[in-house]
Amino acid sequence: MPITPFAPPEPPSETTTIGFIYPDHAAEDDYPLAEQLLGGDMAGIKLPVEHIYGTDLHAVPELLDLGSESRLADGAALLAKHEPDAVVWACTSGSFVYGWEGARDQADRLAAVAGVPASSTSFAFVNAAQALGVRRVAVAASYPDDVARLFVEFLGAGGIEVVSMGSADIDTAAEVGELAPEAVVELAVSRDHPAADALLVPDTAMRTLGEINTLETRLRKPVLTANQVTVWEGLRLTGKAPLVRTLGALFGLRSS
Template identity: 65%
Template sequence: MQAPTVGFIYPDHAAEDDYPLAAAVLGTRLPVAHIYGTDLHAIAELLDLGSPDKLRHGAELLAPERPAAVVWACTSGSFVYGPQGARDQVRALAAAAGVPASSTSLAFVAAARALGVRRVAVAASYPDDVARLFVDFLADAGIEVVAQSSAGIDTAAEVGTLTAAQVRELTLANDHPDAQALLIPDTAMHTIAVLPELEAALGKTVLTANQVTIWEGLRLIGEVPTAAALGSLFSERHSYVGR
C-alpha cells in the first residue's frame, strides 16, 4: 500500500530538511515545493510572498506528486493576512490544488484546540511588529498569549542557521509559568530533531511551525500516526474540535 502524500509549499530555503526528517519518522511522503521571493520578515514582503499567484505556482509544482492535501508552510506569510484573509488564502489554494489545503498559522490554531491549549507563550524569531500580528491572530481564535518575545531576526535565511543549542536557548528563555504550551512560529527554524528535548526541558508542550504544519497536512487526510519523537502533538491521537 502506497504511503499517503501531503505536499508542502515552502518559501525559499531555510529549514526544509525538517520535512524529510519527519517523513522518515512517520513513514509517509511529505514532498516540498519551493516558491521564491524576499525572505525578509517585513509586512509588505510577506503579503507578496503569500499572494495567490505564488501559491498557485506552488500547487502546480506539487501536482506531479499527486498530494492528497497541500499546506502553505509559512507562518508569517499566512497570519500577515489576518484571520479572515488567512482562511481566504487557503480556500484559494485548495481551489488551485484541487485538494484540501491549509497553512501553518491555521495549523497552530488547530493544534492548540486539539490539545485543549488556551494559554500560550510565543517565542518568535521575527521583528516585534510581525510577531504582534501572530499574537493578534491567536487572540482571534480564543488563544491567550501570556508572554511574547521577539528575537528581531530580519530574514528567514538567518533563522535557518540557528543551531540546536540556540533553539533550545530561545525556548528556555521565553517560557512563562502560566502558559500551557510554548509556540515557536517560524518554519525557517530547525526544530523537528529537538522536539522531545525542548518539551523535556520545559516540562510542557512545545508546538513548532514545521511540526504543526506536518500534523495539519496529515490531519486533513485523516492520516496522523503517533510518533513520540515528534513531540506531544504526535504522541497520541487528538480530536480536532472547531470553533
C-alpha cells in the first residue's frame, strides 16, 4: 500500500489583521509573541504595531497629550498600510486618564479616522473582566498612586469593584519595560487580595505575556494584563476567539 506523503495544513484563506497603536517603546515585543502564540499565519491572524511618540512620563498632563486625537490619528495613518480589520489604542493610562466618557469619545474618534472598529486597553480590561464574569478585582499598578487611582475610578464606572490597589510608583514607561520577569511576577503577586476574583496588571509597558500562566498558577485565579487584554479586545472586535493555553484563562473562553 503506498504511503501518502504528509501534507502540512493550509493557512486560512482569509487573514484577520488587528492594528495596534503603541506609545513610544517598552514592551511592544509582547505583540509579535502574541501573534506567534495565537498561531500566526496558520491561524490567519496578524498583529501589526505602529508607534506614536510623546513623553513616557506617568503623569496626567503628559498622558492627556499622549492620547490626544491628533496623535491617535497619526497612529491610524501609520496602520493604514496594513489594512487592519480593527484598531486598538494599546495604552491603558493614555485612555483611562480621560475618564469613561472621554475614553469612549477617544475610541469613537479613532474608529472614525481609521474607518474600522476601534477600542483601547482601558475598555479591554472592563470587557475582559465581564467576559470572565468577575466583578471584584485587585489591581497591581506600576503607576504613581494618583494615576493608578484614575484606573480604579474607570473600572468602577464599568461596574468593576476594586477591593485592593497597590501602586509601584514607577514614573516612566521605559523603567517599567526594563523590569525582569521575576520582578513582574513579584510586583503582581504581592498586590493580590484574597477577596479578589481576578488580578489586573494595567500597564502595556510591562512585558507580561510570558508570565500569565505562572501568575495564574500561583494565585489560582484569572490574571488580566494590559497587553493580553489589548490583543483579546482586538480579536473580540473582529469576532475571533481562538483558544490557546498560553495566554491565561481569558483565552480559554469561547465567544457565544
